[in-house]
Amino acid sequence: MRRLAAPLAMLLASAACTTMEAAPPMPAAAADHMVSPILTTPEAVDHLTYAQPQIARVTHVRLDLDLDFDAKRVGGVAELDVLAQPGAEEIVLDSNGLEISNVTDGAGRELRYEIGGNVEEGGKGAPLTIALDGANTLRVEYMAPLDAEALQWLSPEQTKGGVHPFLFSQGQAILNRTWIPTQDSPGIRQTWEARITAPKPLDVVMSGVRQGEPEELGNGRRAFTFVMDKPVPPYLIAIAAGDIDFRAIGPRTGVWAEPATLERAWQEVGDTEDMVLAAEQLYGEYRWGRYDMIVLPPAFPYGGMENPVMTFLTPTFIAGDRSNNGLVAHELAHSWSGNLVTNAVWEDSWLNEGVTSYFENRIVEAVYGRKRAEQEAALAFAGIEETLREVGMDAPGSALHHEPGTDELGSAITYDKGHFFLRTVERIVGRERFDAWLRQWFDNHAFQPATSKLFYEDMMANLVGSAAEGEALKLREWIFEPGLPANVARPDPAAFAEVDAAVSAYTASGAIPATYSSWSAAEQMRFLDNIPKQRSAEQLAALDSAVGLSDAGNNEILFLWLELALVNRYEPAVPQAEEFLAEVGRAKFVRPLFQTLWDQGDWGRPIATRIYAKTRNSYHSVTRAGVDRVMNAAD
The missing domain is CATH 2.60.40.1730 (tricorn interacting facor f3 domain)
Incomplete structure (x- = not known):
């Protein structure tokens, strides 16, 4: 963009x-x-x-x-x-x-x-x-x-x-x-x-x-x-x-999909009407009439796209247990932040995505409970920290607003830092006061473009009580400066206390948690994302046998497993990775897996080249462009 x-x-x-x-x-x-x-x-x-x-x-x-x-x-x-x-x-x-x-x-x-x-x-x-x-x-x-x-x-x-x-x-x-x-x-x-x-x-x-x-x-x-x-x-x-066929969910919500996908899709998005009601209670009337969705074939390059009255969704979010429905909440939230009030320029895309990510988490809290919302927020915050460790706290692209030509640092900044900016302000000024301000922002700027400067000025005029309070909140630092301000409202460390203890135990002794199967999808992802990345073939086989990673019905978890397996050159995972890359076109999954293979040099590059020769023409231009950059990388 x-x-x-x-x-x-x-x-x-x-x-x-x-x-x-x-x-x-x-x-x-x-x-x-x-x-x-x-x-x-x-x-x-x-x-x-x-x-x-x-x-x-x-x-x-x-x-x-x-x-x-x-x-x-x-x-x-x-x-x-x-x-x-x-x-x-x-x-x-x-x-x-x-x-x-x-x-x-x-x-x-x-x-x-x-x-x-x-x-x-x-x-x-x-x-x-x-x-x-x-x-x-x-x-x-x-x-x-x-x-x-x-x-x-x-x-x-x-x-x-x-x-x-x-x-x-x-x-x-x-x-x-x-x-x-x-x-x-x-x-x-x-x-x-x-x-x-x-x-x-x-x-x-x-x-x-x-x-x-x-x-x-x-x-x-x-x-x-x-x-x-x-x-x-x-x-x-x-x-x-x-x-494609249609099936209603509620009086103003429904889903389209291919006939073979429709039943599973309908079951997965069954909470959508509740989400619309929760969103309206938070930030005002849903102004677009209907909220329908279409679950597209797997070649769709994104998780979702917030097209008005017809959100486009990837089938890869279907897990059978609604554990990935934060995606639906996100695209719905765009009906206010992004569609109703839109960034005037793409250098301010956090106004669409960061505000939406905050709103998404509030919808998840209202529909699925505070624990799930806190866990999903903690996963997002871990992404911010990982990105800033890689690029440095002073990287220009880590500011929410960036100047033309500045390299963007991906969703960890545009989505997640934006989310935690609003989360921080809400925690400091209080939810009631913050919600009243954000609702008036949507009302007063409905069907209009906006910039970071306009957003900042509105906060100063309609949210904070004085210039001193604005300075204390670090509003300008959050929006226009790189890194992560010191006042960030970090997620509750108790959100993943059991999982983090299990990670420590596995790291120390290889003990695989017996409670893994009872964990939420967010807890399972936290575990897989935090265990040591260097594993032997025996360790990977034991982990897969114990918790069934290669049979995961949640594609977010399956992706983390394949990434872990390929980075360790685990041969039994190669056929599954090839099948996955042939069936899924979502850039979030496809590009990193090809990158992982490519980074494995003489072992992984022939595999990546063979798979891409078969799959490239099935990918959307967005996905192809990302993988092309990987495959054309210099040695």
């Missing part, structure tokens, strides 16, 4: 004394759509877009697209409502490989356009500049490229059912510009609607509300219509199509 054009100096200077500048008056064509403001302060300039939204911006997108599973292409028309400053001569969109055939205005008059010739690295693509000539509606006829990075086309063999193909998209952070011509920046929120045609019997879902039943077209195809009437950042426009 992550880098643009030089700042618009004159426009930014005129806005530098304000926090937010309201959008100009809407043209008549967009009057029936909600229009969000844009931030105009220097820290809100998105370096990963070519758009110049202060001059001309997209407010609404209408898609009319055909899905061609034989050619693995998406194409059709995108109609854009434009809001422009008086005298604006052109609008700049983002494009990465889009094949534009024609651009007209609302009356069918052709408009000049140009795709920039100097395509930048890092997925930014090239600017698509269109002459406005007075138009406030643009009609772009186009085709997405064959290798559009946002789209994953699966053959029937790559699905659970094995009969029909499958398609899903993943837009975050800047991949949607490979299949939708728009201004692909989180700070430029847009409403949208879509009409999608697909071959029967496939169903289509999107991150908008489906309108009625599919339209029968009489040519072996059906048309599906969707509306998102609330402005969202464009990375949240998402689509999935395949042989």
